[in-house]
Amino acid sequence: xxxxxxxxxxxKQQKEKLxxxxxxxxQAYNIMLGELRDQAIIDRNMIQSILPDLKICEPRFxxxxxxxxxxxxxxxxxxxxxxxALKKQGRKVGQLKFKGKKFFDTITYNQSGFDLxxxxxxxxxxxxxxxxxxxxxxHRLPEGNVKQVTLKRMNDKWFAFVISDxxxxxxxxxxxxxxxxxINHYLVDSEGNKVEHPKLxxxxxxxxxxxxxx
Numbered sequence: 745x746x747x748x749x750x751x752x753x754x755x756k757q758q759k760e761k762l763x764x765x766x767x768x769x770x771q772a773y774n775i776m777l778g779e780l781r782d783q784a785i786i787d788r789n790m791i792q793s794i795l796p797d798l799k800i801c802e803p804r805f806x807x808x809x810x811x812x813x814x815x816x817x818x819x820x821x822x823x824x825x826x827x828x829a830l831k832k833q834g835r836k837v838g839q840l841k842f843k844g845k846k847f848f849d850t851i852t853y854n855q856s857g858f859d860l861x862x863x864x865x866x867x868x869x870x871x872x873x874x875x876x877x878x879x880x881x882x883h884r885l886p887e888g889n890v891k892q893v894t895l896k897r898m899n900d901k902w903f904a905f906v907i908s909d910x911x912x913x914x915x916x917x918x919x920x921x922x923x924x925x926x927i928n929h930y931l932v933d934s935e936g937n938k939v940e941h942p943k944l945x946x947x948x949x950x951x952x953x954x955x956x957x958x
Contacts, residue, residue, distance in 0.1 A: 745891075745907055745908065745909060745910075746886065746887060746888070746907070746908050746910045746911070746912055747905060747906070747907050748884065748886050748905070748906040748907075748908070749903055749904070749905055749906075750868075750870075750880045750881060750882060750883070750903065750904045750906060751880060751881045751901070751902075751903055752870065752878050752879070752880045752895070752901075752902040752903060752904050753878070753879040753880065753881070754875075754878045754879075754902055757876070758875055758876050758878050759902070761874065761875045761876065762851070762875060762895065762897070762902060763897075764807070764808075765807075765808045765809075765812065765851050765874065765875065766848065766849070766850075766851055766897065767845065768804060768805060768807070768808045768813070769808065769812055769813060769816050769848070769851055770843050770845065770848040772795065772798065772805065772813045772816045773816040773819065773820060773843055773848070774842045774843055775794060775798065776791050776792075776794055776795075776816065776817055776820050777820060777840055777842060778842075779791055779794060780820065780824070780840075781839070786824075788817070788821060791817060791820070791821075792814065792817045795810075795813050795814065795817070798813075807874060808874055809853065809857045809872075809873040809874045809875075811853065811854055811855070811856060811857055812851050812852060812853060812857070814854075815852040815853075815854050818854075819852075820840070823840055824840060827840060849896055849897045849898070850894050850895065850896045850897075851894070851895045852892065852893070852894045852895075853872065853873070853892065853893045853894075853895075854891075854892050855891060855892070856873075857872065857873035857874075858870065858871060858872055858873070858890070858893045859871040860882075860886065860890055860893075860906065861877075862882055862885060863882075866881055866882055866883050867879070867881075867882065868880050868881070868882030870893070870904055872893075872895075878902075880904060886906055886908040886910065887908060887910030887911075888908040888909040888910030888911070889908060889909050890906055890907070890908050891907050891908060891909055892906075892907040893905070893906050893907075894907075920934075921933055921934055921935070922934035929941070930942065
């Protein structure tokens with residue numbers, strides 16, 4: 745998997761939709777957390793079944809792409825697993841906390857609901873369900889197939905973190921070089937190149953004398 749970060753440039757209407765979707769996802773997370781706290785025995789299927797009911801009772805939840813809401817359930821149980829792991833390590837931890845607006849800044853499109861399009865140069869568009877076609881700076885094309893897009897608000901700016909199934913390629917040559925750390929020379933390689941010792945201790949003696957240990 746490879747992760748890419750792109751700057752988004754939503755227009756006024758798109759920015760309002762992003763802010764709205766962000767708050768609805770936060771509300772969904774908090775509602776599911778509230779139900780989780782009330783359970784004597786944790787039932788993930790029951791928690792996730794809350795989402796269809798929310799869409800029936802509260803029309804505003806229908807205005808956000810369904811899988812972004814479903815991802816909040818995944819996020820909730822991932823946080824719960826991380827908390828359980830810390831407890832097993834003997835760490836003192838409390839309960840999961842409800843998220844305030846200042847502590848909730850991501851929306852995730854997982855597997856569907858998005859399409860990344862290259863226009864020309866470094867210009868591109870990120871098509872998002874329920875949001876629209878948002879301009880972005882496409883400084884490089886993702887390798888492989890895009891599997892997930894996470895939108896993040898940072899200092900009133902929006903960024904897209906794109907994850908693809910591409911593989912990281914390391915560039916290297918066929919040459920082999922041996923390196924030895926010595927006494928007479930700080931470093932000597934197998935081709936005879938030498939690097940003298942920087943002698944940092946000797947060079948800082950005057951400074952050390954000026955600031956003796958107390």
